[in-house]
Amino acid sequence: MFDGANRRVVSLWFPRLASDRALRLRPVAGPFALTLRQDNTNRIYCLNITAERQGLYRGMIFSDARAFCPDLQSRPAEPMADRCFLNNLRRWATRYCPWVGFEGEDGLVMDITGSAHLAGGEAAMLADLRQRLARVGLTVQIGLGDTRGAAWALARHGEGVAAPGAAQAALDPLPVAALRLDSDTVTALQRLGLRTIGQLANAARAPLARRFGPDLLMRLDQALGLQPEQISPQAEPPHYGVRLSLPEPIGLEADVMAGTERLLIRLCDKLIRDEAGARVLCLTLRRVDSHARHVELRLARPLRDPARILPLFARDIGQVDAGYGIDQMRLEATQVEPLPTEQINHAGPDNRDRLDDLITRIGTRIGLENILRFLPADSHIPERSFIMAPAAYSSPEPFPPPPRLRPLIMFRPEAIRATGPRPPQQFRWRRMRLTTMRATGPERIAPEWWLNDENWRSGPRDYWRVETTQGRRLWLFYTPQDPGWFVQGEFA
The missing domain is CATH 3.30.70.270 (Reverse transcriptase/Diguanylate cyclase domain)
Incomplete structure (x- = not known):
């Protein structure tokens, strides 16, 4: 019992x-x-x-x-x-x-x-x-x-x-x-x-x-x-924070960077032990007048390598006003993500690491959420075949080959004056008079009926690739249910 x-x-x-x-x-x-x-x-x-x-x-x-x-x-x-x-x-x-x-x-x-x-x-x-x-x-x-x-x-x-x-x-x-x-x-x-x-x-x-x-x-x-x-x-939950008390106040940028390096080594040892990586770091510099200065570093991907993180602090640390000196430093990883151990590549540093460091440096100035990348989306509608996501919080994905040739530049449909189901021989677009030399098509694209999109309420579209004698190669479409012609893209 x-x-x-x-x-x-x-x-x-x-x-x-x-x-x-x-x-x-x-x-x-x-x-x-x-x-x-x-x-x-x-x-x-x-x-x-x-x-x-x-x-x-x-x-x-x-x-x-x-x-x-x-x-x-x-x-x-x-x-x-x-x-x-x-x-x-x-x-x-x-x-x-x-x-x-x-x-x-x-x-x-x-x-x-x-x-x-x-x-x-x-x-x-x-x-x-x-x-x-x-x-x-x-x-x-x-x-x-x-x-x-x-x-x-x-x-x-x-x-x-x-x-x-x-x-x-x-x-x-x-x-x-x-x-x-x-x-x-x-x-x-x-x-x-x-x-x-x-x-x-x-x-x-x-x-x-x-x-x-x-x-x-x-x-x-x-x-x-x-x-x-x-x-x-x-x-x-584990606490990822380290502190360094200084016997004498410091004020030189090189001294602050040296102290930050010592803190990074100790913090990264904790992260390595837990197979985690820091995504957001906060460095607190306490001055002798009891005022504190904070330096926040947002990384494009989780890191735990002191040699890569330290240079990313340099710009913001150089702008800190040390006053009469700094007598205490504290470094904390405020956002941590899992980072399992990976096999080392014998070919040398990965190009992705350099790209992530560049995104981090730019992100400290304009914000990581403002650096975007294109990602593929599961849709046959041309303007919905991609999305834009912050590069720091997404991974690059290859785009599948399109079923048909698509223009390099796409924009909102712009109406032109024309009649009939075939591309016009002459039309005006953006204050330019253009003459059709060759037209290839049509390619019919039906709307996604399960989505309520006002841009596609006119029904299916018949797309044409139009080459003009003036050198413009445009992407036009015709709407049979609500007759009208529009320009939506331009080929390189």
Whole structure:
């Protein structure tokens, strides 16, 4: 038997975590719900107690909810923000004990063994927990028991406290769903007449194991303390920051660069150990007058090579006003990305490295988001066959060969005066009178009917390559459904 007599576990369940977080930011009066699009339908993701009292529930179709409750107020749900908020609560809960982990998407589990006396006992700790959470507007249900399973069951099906060594007595009246079982297993047990944990514990184990497998009995034994269950605290993310205190103030650019190099070596050692690369670096220079100067470096790709990063700091460090001297330097990687170890190329430095360094240098002046590159897009529409993305946050991709010859220069369609389905012999374009010498086509391109594009509402287009006697090689198209001629590109 697992010896868990001295172990005490607290389970915190936040049944309205998402709506409580949203209402803390922007309070509203009356029924309120968060919506999330699921299976092409807006459904209720979370709601407050007022909406629940009016008969609304999670998973309900939002249009039906508005019909039941016309004064319902809503906002889109933000699951990622809810996850970050729960992580902040986990970090806050470490004030009570060091072992705090996640319990699903809306709960926390705390191993308070040996920690309760620091808060005045278990009752005082739970009261303080409840009071502080209620003060910030969070609804919480708390369970306390000898095991993780017992605490989970008490928090979600009774909100109670099981005395040490009395887990079974506290769990017996609870439904079998309190054992963290799937809905199919719960339904099957209820059909057999096993509706409570007490009835399940007193039933013959062999037939249950044959019918439901070992998971059912494992959950029961974990809740009763017959099998161990670990509580793994969430590890704190690594901190990539180094500091250098100077015995004498410095002010020369060369000295600051030398200090930055020492910090970079130490920081990159941490990054190499964790197979990570810095994307954004912040160098803080504290002057003797207690004022600080910050130098931020945004890199075009994750790096952890001090020799490549140091020259990129030179321009901004040279513009720093050292005042009466700098006595402390701090370097921190504020944005880090995974950077697995790669095979070294025997042919020498990669040309991509030089390009990334150039993008970084230019980006420090005009911003990395303003340096763009063309990337292919999955569309047969000429103007949609490519996208423009920041070069620092994308990788180059080869363009597939076009099905037909495409112009080097493309622009918005410009109308010309002409009639008939074939290219005109003479036409005016951009104040130039042009004469057609040769026309090749047509190439019909149909619109993407699943997209609402006003430029293609005129229907399919018949494209022609037109060579003029004046030397212009243009790309023209004709719209049969709404007759008209347009120029959209020019060949080199």
